[in-house]
Amino acid sequence: MGDHGGLDRAVTSQRFLRIVAALVPAPRRSRWLEEWSSELWYYRRRLERGESRLAAEMALWARMLGAVPHALWVLGEEWMIGSVHRDLGLAVRTLAKRPGYVLAAVGTLAMGIAASTMLFSIVNAVMFRPLPYPDARELVRVFETHLAQGIRRGSVTGATFYDWKASNRVFEDLAAYQSGWKYIVDAGDGATLVPGARVFPNMFALLGSNAALGRTFFPQENHPDDQQSAVISHALWQSLFGGTPDVVGRSILLEGAPRTIVGVMPPGFAFPDDDVGIWIPYNLGEAGRANRRSHLLRVVARLRSGVDVPQAERELGTIMQDLVSQFPQEMEGAGVSIVSWHESLVGDVRGTLLLLFGGVTTLLAVACLNVAGLGVARSRRREREMAVRIALGAGSLRISRLLLTESVVIAAAAGVIGGLIAVWGTPVLLAYAPIDLPRVAEVTADTRVLAFTVLVSAGAALVSGIFPALRLSSSRIGDALRRGSRGATSGDRWYLDGLVTAEIALSVALLAGAGLLTRSYANLTAVDPGFSGDRVITISILPTAVAYPDVTAQTALFDRVLERVQALPGVTSAGLVTELPFTVPASTWSFLPEGSTPQFDQIGVHWNPASTGYFQTMGIPLRRGRLFDDRDRIGDGRVVVIDESTARRFLGDRDPLGVRIRMAPEGELYTIIGVVGAVRQESLREDVQLTMYTPHWDTEPWRRDKTLAVKTDLSLAGFAAAVSAEVKAVDPGLALDRVGPLVDIVSDSLDGERFRLYLMLTFAILALALTVVGLYGTLAYVVSGRRRELAIRSALGARPSSLAAMVFRRSTTLALMGGAAGVLLAIAASPLVRALLFGVAPVDPITLAAVVAVLGLAAVAGTTLPALRVVRLNAATVLSEE
Amino acid sequence: MSPERLGQATLAVLRVLADGYTYGFDVIDRTGLPSGTVYPALAALERRGLVRSRWENEQTARHDGRPRRRYYRITPAGRRELATAIAWLGQLGLAGDAEMGTD
Numbered sequence: 001m002g003d004h005g006g007l008d009r010a011v012t013s014q015r016f017l018r019i020v021a022a023l024v025p026a027p028r029r030s031r032w033l034e035e036w037s038s039e040l041w042y043y044r045r046r047l048e049r050g051e052s053r054l055a056a057e058m059a060l061w062a063r064m065l066g067a068v069p070h071a072l073w074v075l076g077e078e079w080m081i082g083s084v085h086r087d088l089g090l091a092v093r094t095l096a097k098r099p100g101y102v103l104a105a106v107g108t109l110a111m112g113i114a115a116s117t118m119l120f121s122i123v124n125a126v127m128f129r130p131l132p133y134p135d136a137r138e139l140v141r142v143f144e145t146h147l148a149q150g151i152r153r154g155s156v157t158g159a160t161f162y163d164w165k166a167s168n169r170v171f172e173d174l175a176a177y178q179s180g181w182k183y184i185v186d187a188g189d190g191a192t193l194v195p196g197a198r199v200f201p202n203m204f205a206l207l208g209s210n211a212a213l214g215r216t217f218f219p220q221e222n223h224p225d226d227q228q229s230a231v232i233s234h235a236l237w238q239s240l241f242g243g244t245p246d247v248v249g250r251s252i253l254l255e256g257a258p259r260t261i262v263g264v265m266p267p268g269f270a271f272p273d274d275d276v277g278i279w280i281p282y283n284l285g286e287a288g289r290a291n292r293r294s295h296l297l298r299v300v301a302r303l304r305s306g307v308d309v310p311q312a313e314r315e316l317g318t319i320m321q322d323l324v325s326q327f328p329q330e331m332e333g334a335g336v337s338i339v340s341w342h343e344s345l346v347g348d349v350r351g352t353l354l355l356l357f358g359g360v361t362t363l364l365a366v367a368c369l370n371v372a373g374l375g376v377a378r379s380r381r382r383e384r385e386m387a388v389r390i391a392l393g394a395g396s397l398r399i400s401r402l403l404l405t406e407s408v409v410i411a412a413a414a415g416v417i418g419g420l421i422a423v424w425g426t427p428v429l430l431a432y433a434p435i436d437l438p439r440v441a442e443v444t445a446d447t448r449v450l451a452f453t454v455l456v457s458a459g460a461a462l463v464s465g466i467f468p469a470l471r472l473s474s475s476r477i478g479d480a481l482r483r484g485s486r487g488a489t490s491g492d493r494w495y496l497d498g499l500v501t502a503e504i505a506l507s508v509a510l511l512a513g514a515g516l517l518t519r520s521y522a523n524l525t526a527v528d529p530g531f532s533g534d535r536v537i538t539i540s541i542l543p544t545a546v547a548y549p550d551v552t553a554q555t556a557l558f559d560r561v562l563e564r565v566q567a568l569p570g571v572t573s574a575g576l577v578t579e580l581p582f583t584v585p586a587s588t589w590s591f592l593p594e595g596s597t598p599q600f601d602q603i604g605v606h607w608n609p610a611s612t613g614y615f616q617t618m619g620i621p622l623r624r625g626r627l628f629d630d631r632d633r634i635g636d637g638r639v640v641v642i643d644e645s646t647a648r649r650f651l652g653d654r655d656p657l658g659v660r661i662r663m664a665p666e667g668e669l670y671t672i673i674g675v676v677g678a679v680r681q682e683s684l685r686e687d688v689q690l691t692m693y694t695p696h697w698d699t700e701p702w703r704r705d706k707t708l709a710v711k712t713d714l715s716l717a718g719f720a721a722a723v724s725a726e727v728k729a730v731d732p733g734l735a736l737d738r739v740g741p742l743v744d745i746v747s748d749s750l751d752g753e754r755f756r757l758y759l760m761l762t763f764a765i766l767a768l769a770l771t772v773v774g775l776y777g778t779l780a781y782v783v784s785g786r787r788r789e790l791a792i793r794s795a796l797g798a799r800p801s802s803l804a805a806m807v808f809r810r811s812t813t814l815a816l817m818g819g820a821a822g823v824l825l826a827i828a829a830s831p832l833v834r835a836l837l838f839g840v841a842p843v844d845p846i847t848l849a850a851v852v853a854v855l856g857l858a859a860v861a862g863t864t865l866p867a868l869r870v871v872r873l874n875a876a877t878v879l880s881e882e
Numbered sequence: 883m884s885p886e887r888l889g890q891a892t893l894a895v896l897r898v899l900a901d902g903y904t905y906g907f908d909v910i911d912r913t914g915l916p917s918g919t920v921y922p923a924l925a926a927l928e929r930r931g932l933v934r935s936r937w938e939n940e941q942t943a944r945h946d947g948r949p950r951r952r953y954y955r956i957t958p959a960g961r962r963e964l965a966t967a968i969a970w971l972g973q974l975g976l977a978g979d980a981e982m983g984t985d
Contacts, residue, residue: 035951
């Protein structure tokens with residue numbers, strides 16, 4: 001038995017070695033096998049003398065498995081030193097004889113590689129590039145939530161902030177900031193508007209960022225040396241101060257008040273947004289620290305090491321619950337949400353980027369499949385060449401390698417061209433990118449992008465080369481010589497059909513995505529914003545607090561501005577508003593009809609002080625009552641105009657005119673004198689905003705910025721400049737911003753939508769075009785392969801139309817299979833688009849039907865030529881070729 | 883050829899051959915290195931002329947009823963290279979490493 005078992009094992013290991021030996025290139029195979037079998041023979045003999053049976057068996061197998069890496073090494077070595085040069089040379093020479101094929105293949109792949117590299121470099125900068133702070137992973141945003149009112153990422157009150165700071169154990173430190181506005185900065189040569197942020201003095205310490213020049217703020221609150229200080233960005237230092245090193249210590253005017261620059265941040269530092277150029281210290285006074293009503297602060301924190309986001313959220317949630325039970329009046333319904341800083345920056349665009357990246361990857365896949373199809377068809381034409389090579393002694397592995405080398409050459413060329421296009425094209429693409437894409441300033445081709453391009457090219461080489469290589473099994477080649485150049489084999493057809501079906505499926509999915517975005521965009525543009533921007537220009541006017549400290553001074557200024565502008569020739573009407581639609585995130589107040597009890601979870605109403613002319617200029621209709629007039633200035637009673645959605649929401653069927661309301665529980669009483677049309681304040685996507693308007697003279701001193709809207713019957717070109725000059729004539733020290741036609745503001749608000757729509761459409765159209773070419777290619781190939789058969793049929797009396805019908809049947813089958821798979825794919829991928837859609841479901845029958853129709857047209861386009869070829873087939877000519 | 887071009891594994895293989903061991907599996911056993919490392923190393927050494935391999939006479943083997951074996955021998959150039967490498971490693975205080983696997 002023992003001897004017999006030994007023999008069995010010997011046979012088994014011999015079989016194993018033979019299988020592994022298949023990896024070893026033929027010239028070295030027999031010696032390799034001989035050495036391994038011989039060594040194993042001796043090894044076994046030695047083992048049988050000493051070890052136990054099981055131990056011997058295991059040792060033997062352990063040793064035998066070493067044959068695999070050795071065989072792979074020999075294979076790799078042979079490939080590397082033996083023939084890479086020869087193969088490369090041969091591949092290049094062969095390809096040079098087929099410039100058309102090379103052009104098509106390289107062009108197709110280069111397009112796919114360029115598009116995906118461009119997208120990846122954006123994704124890379126926005127999503128993957130580390131943030132410019134040390135240990136940025138520990139940085140989080142902390143939000144107050146009021147889920148009942150739909151507030152998921154709310155700002156925080158001063159009191160809550162200090163409660164968190166005092167009682168949490170999960171944060172190393174917390175700091176708050178405010179940002180999103182522009183400061184009027186005067187460095188001695190006129191006012192400039194600079195995006196700025198007010199940050200708690202410990203903010204820079206919390207971020208771990210130091211100044212490149214000078215210092216940041218002292219982390220203690222109300223530090224005597226930081227009362228009037230400012231830190232500026234590297235970019236502002238360059239643009240406003242020409243990069244002079246003595247900028248530290250210089251005095252500037254900020255909003256009309258003197259400040260000293262104490263530091264310049266290094267290039268690449270940004271907080272909280274890319275464009276912030278100046279930071280000033282933010283200290284809450286006693287009142288601010290105790291305030292539980294005004295949600296003014298945005299909060300950043302650094303997690304203690306070892307603490308993760310859910311843990312911090314749990315602990316802070318408990319603290320928040322305690323606070324709510326302590327202060328039910330002010331904090332009813334408040335909760336906490338924590339997200340990483342990175343997430344808070346990119347969370348909104350992740351969906352868009354994922355979708356676009358998915359789209360571009362699909363396009364790349366279609367491109368690869370297309371080139372693979374070209375390759376299969378081409379390898380078929382080269383069967384004779386290959387058969388001769390085999391007859392002369394080339395192994396099938398050698399042949400496959402030759403073909404793969406050719407695709408590597410093609411993919412490498414495509415990679416270089418595509419990479420270069422991407423490097424040049426990315427800035428162009430970004431010029432069309434929505435401005436609110438975070439961190440795009442950091443988009444450059446770095447090593448990660450380079451690695452991506454190389455990887456994608458290698459993948460393209462593999463995908464496009466593997467199918468032709470697989471098709472050339474030696475057994476098949478054997479037939480080739482015998483068969484001559486006659487019929488295409490059914491195997492080829494399976495491959496080609498598979499490739500084209502996959503192409504169709506991917507294109508259909510891509511088309512469906514683009515179709516959904518198209519419908520969504522159409523829905524958005526059809527939305528009535530509630531105002532008309534026709535022939536209207538707007539100018540934001542930003543007076544400083546120093547020159548215009550109170551409402552009286554501000555009102556006097558704006559009255560004079562209105563007066564002068566209305567006197568300009570060509571002005572039909574002019575008005576002022578505090579928050580122009582689509583420009584400023586709306587803040588909200590309470591709407592409390594007299595005698596009603598305040599509800600805590602009540603939805604807020606936007607308070608937007610505006611002049612009477614604003615409604616006329618913007619085409620916002622007066623539904624009931626009247627607008628403001630000068631009588632309202634002298635009377636004691638305060639007046640308010642509300643929009644129809646507010647009236648409906650709070651007063652129902654009650655006549656709103658004459659109703660008196662408050663904006664805060666202990667606030668002034670306002671009498672409703674009119675009702676106007678509703679307006680979409682934030683964007684076309686958002687619902688109409690509940691709004692109440694007071695006259696522009698009834699406002700709060702800190703809301704001194706106003707936007708002037710002017711309607712004209714003159715041409716808009718030059719008109720905005722004329723109006724600006726008139727405003728400047730009132731006070732040359734006024735800063736003006738966002739001067740231009742109102743329609744641009746509406747159109748700009750759709751930038752993001754357009755960006756992804758155009759990109760997806762481009763991807764889809766390119767993929768469809770490639771697919772049509774692929775379909776044409778495979779049908780043409782099949783037709784040419786069956787010429788003899790078709791010729792015989794037609795010689796036997798088959799009508800040309802029936803032959804063409806055969807071609808169409810085939811194409812219909814492919815289109816149906818691919819289309820069905822594509823629709824399924826589109827449905828499976830629909831969660832990717834869900835969040836980006838407006839007024840259309842992610843699985844939309846109309847879109848899918850339209851896509852199928854487009855596919856049908858494309859299929860007809862791809863089929864007509866091959867079908868015509870069949871019809872024109874001359875039986876006599878074809879048969880005489882033999 | 884500079885000594886640093888000889889990797890540690892290659893050096894170990896050379897060292898074992900210098901001690902008089904001749905078969906691939908012996909080298910594997912003596913160095914403790916996997917076969918996937920030893921055979922490439924042997925091939926590389928042979929290509930550089932530091933090692934020469936021979937196949938046993940087929941008739942002799944057949945006469946004894948066993949398969950013939952391939953045996954490897956270090957060449958004089960190999961011995962010189964090994965000495966240089968060990969001296970060089972000695973300067974770095976690493977000579978022990980070159981003895982690795984030779985018991």
